[in-house]
Amino acid sequence: MPDITKADVVIVGAGNAGLCAALAAAEGGASVVVLEKAPEHLRGGNTFFTGGLFRFAYNGWEEIQQLISLSQTERDGVDVGSYPAATYYDDIMRVTEGLADPELIDLVVHQSFPAMRWMRGQGVPWVLAYGRQAFKDNGKLRFWGGLIVEAVGGGKGLSDRLFELAARAGVTVRYQSKATDLLVGDDGAVHGVTYREPGGKRTIHCRAVVLACGGFEANPEMRARYLGPGWELAKVRGTRYNTGDGIRMALDAGAQPYGNWSGCHAVAWDLNAPPFGDRKIADLYQKHSYPFGLIVNIEGARFVDEGADFRNYTYAKYGREILKQPQRVAFQLFDQKTLHLLRDEYRIPQVSKVESPTIEGLAKGLGVDPQGLVRTVQGFNDAIQPGEFHPTVLDGKHTQGITPPKSNWALPLDTPPYVGFAVTCGITFTFGGLRVDAKAQVLDTEDTPLPGLYAAGELLGGLFYSNYPGGSGLMAGSVFGKIAGESAAAAAKTVAPAAGKNPR
Numbered sequence: 158m159p160d161i162t163k164a165d166v167v168i169v170g171a172g173n174a175g176l177c178a179a180l181a182a183a184e185g186g187a188s189v190v191v192l193e194k195a196p197e198h199l200r201g202g203n204t205f206f207t208g209g210l211f212r213f214a215y216n217g218w219e220e221i222q223q224l225i226s227l228s229q230t231e232r233d234g235v236d237v238g239s240y241p242a243a244t245y246y247d248d249i250m251r252v253t254e255g256l257a258d259p260e261l262i263d264l265v266v267h268q269s270f271p272a273m274r275w276m277r278g279q280g281v282p283w284v285l286a287y288g289r290q291a292f293k294d295n296g297k298l299r300f301w302g303g304l305i306v307e308a309v310g311g312g313k314g315l316s317d318r319l320f321e322l323a324a325r326a327g328v329t330v331r332y333q334s335k336a337t338d339l340l341v342g343d344d345g346a347v348h349g350v351t352y353r354e355p356g357g358k359r360t361i362h363c364r365a366v367v368l369a370c371g372g373f374e375a376n377p378e379m380r381a382r383y384l385g386p387g388w389e390l391a392k393v394r395g396t397r398y399n400t401g402d403g404i405r406m407a408l409d410a411g412a413q414p415y416g417n418w419s420g421c422h423a424v425a426w427d428l429n430a431p432p433f434g435d436r437k438i439a440d441l442y443q444k445h446s447y448p449f450g451l452i453v454n455i456e457g458a459r460f461v462d463e464g465a466d467f468r469n470y471t472y473a474k475y476g477r478e479i480l481k482q483p484q485r486v487a488f489q490l491f492d493q494k495t496l497h498l499l500r501d502e503y504r505i506p507q508v509s510k511v512e513s514p515t516i517e518g519l520a521k522g523l524g525v526d527p528q529g530l531v532r533t534v535q536g537f538n539d540a541i542q543p544g545e546f547h548p549t550v551l552d553g554k555h556t557q558g559i560t561p562p563k564s565n566w567a568l569p570l571d572t573p574p575y576v577g578f579a580v581t582c583g584i585t586f587t588f589g590g591l592r593v594d595a596k597a598q599v600l601d602t603e604d605t606p607l608p609g610l611y612a613a614g615e616l617l618g619g620l621f622y623s624n625y626p627g628g629s630g631l632m633a634g635s636v637f638g639k640i641a642g643e644s645a646a647a648a649a650k651t652v653a654p655a656a657g658k659n660p661r
């Protein structure tokens with residue numbers, strides 16, 4: 158590839174946030190170079206591994222139709238409901254215990270639908286998320302948990318499409334190009350990036366930089382340092398390349414650390430999954446149907462309220478609870494009454510699954526203490542209160558007199574054969590990072606914008622604390638990616654041209 162030493166805008170990281178920034182900057186008239194650490198065949202970052210689900214605010218069919226065209230027959234079979242901006246805002250604030258930055262969340266919420274429409278306009282196709290987020294109810298598919306749309310082809314489809322669109326927009330992507338430092342001039346502004354590629358160390362000069370190179374979830378040293386002891390042992394659900402480089406580079410340049418540095422998104426992940434994401438299996442090692450069963454540790458004891466809320470509002474914090482258990486292992490147990498409700502990820506050939514006609518047999522097969530498990534199941538079954546089980550609503554069918562309780566969907570485990578799945582903690586992404594303003598410009602420790610430096614995606618701090626509503630990561634990445642690209646292109650017009658050779 159010819160040497161490029163100059164561009165208007167340099168973007169670090171080619172995931173959803175970086176490529177949205179690239180498209181927006183190109184649309185703003187800037188020449189754009191994206192530096193990507195991975196080789197081309199492993200490109201796509203965490204975005205590639207996602208289900209491609211986006212959470213956005215919408216008011217019924219009229220808006221959904223601006224994203225997806227459906228025939229009247231298809232529409233008759235589906236109830237999309239609505240997800241007002243106030244509900245989205247409240248959901249984020251509720252799950253983050255009121256800690257999320259109100260200004261940033263306001264932007265995510267109110268720019269979510271415009272960003273979805275903009276992506277559609279760029280050429281990203283959407284589809285209703287029938288597979289995992291909907292249940293048939295009285296002959297109609299109904300969505301629950303505020304999450305109804307995904308990119309065609311999931312994360313892989315989204316990633317491939319964004320790369321195609323970037324190429325069509327004239328964006329240059331340089332693979333195996335690991336950004337290592339920001340070039341900061343005597344004026345305090347960021348004027349370029351130093352990066353390492355197979356040929357050696359290179360420098361690219363520019364008028365604005367957008368950092369979009371992920372959190373530090375794939376860096377065991379940073380995980381142990383910031384998330385706490387034991388986190389170096391978690392499995393990584395996605396890319397191995399998000400090692401906190403962008404956060405470190407920005408902090409070195411005076412950026413402000415912001416948000417929940419000891420917090421992360423982590424889920425129940427198959428015990429035998431590899432240490433990093435597998436591009437063929439992608440997110441199917443996750444095990445997210447626990448609200449319809451029990452979760453126990455190796456001693457046979459329960460340790461979370463499986464039915465505290467819809468899975469979209471609990472799954473991201475339960476990985477941490479699993480990491481705290483002996484040997485970092487847990488087991489999800491189901492019986493024949495709810496097996497048909499399990500998501501497709503429970504049916505992959507690689508699943509760590511045991512089936513038995515008895516609870517003792519299930520315990521032995523899974524390596525759980527049999528006496529402990531029998532005691533737990535008996536106590537659980539006895540604690541269930543009357544009520545009607547309904548999987549699509551918070552049905553209030555709960556237990557009484559046991560700790561932890563099960564607040565919804567509490568059915569006895571009494572219909573063999575019993576089925577158990579072994580899981581551990583899989584980390585998705587980290588919550589601590591950089592502070593940006595409403596233009597996605599990175600702020601220094603005195604809250605002053607760092608000239609020429611913008612950020613988007615996982616490496617933003619202040620959005621999520623302790624927990625997260627499913628589908629908000631891609632959405633926040635698109636909202637801030639678009640803003641960062643627009644802001645960087647606008648800034649590039651006001652800054653003197655960078656020295657060097659331009660990509661076009």
Ligand SMILES: Cc1cc2nc3c(=O)[nH]c(=O)nc-3n(C[C@H](O)[C@H](O)[C@H](O)COP(=O)(O)OP(=O)(O)OC[C@H]3O[C@@H](n4cnc5c(N)ncnc54)[C@H](O)[C@@H]3O)c2cc1C
Pocket residue numbers: 169170171172173174175192193194195200201202203204205206207208209210211212334335336337369370371394395396398399400401402403439440585586613614615616627628629630631632634
């Ligand atoms: C299994 C799984 C399923 C998920 N499902 C969903 C979902 O359905 N919906 C949702 O909203 N979120 C989901 N998420 C979270 C989602 O992946 C992230 O929120 C989002 O993709 C992050 O986008 P990003 O662009 O910030 O980072 P990424 O997509 O990870 O992109 C960052 C890029 O930066 C590159 N990079 C890193 N360091 C450097 C460097 N020094 N120089 C150059 N490049 C560098 C990386 O190689 C990578 O390509 C899921 C995550 C995983 C792992």
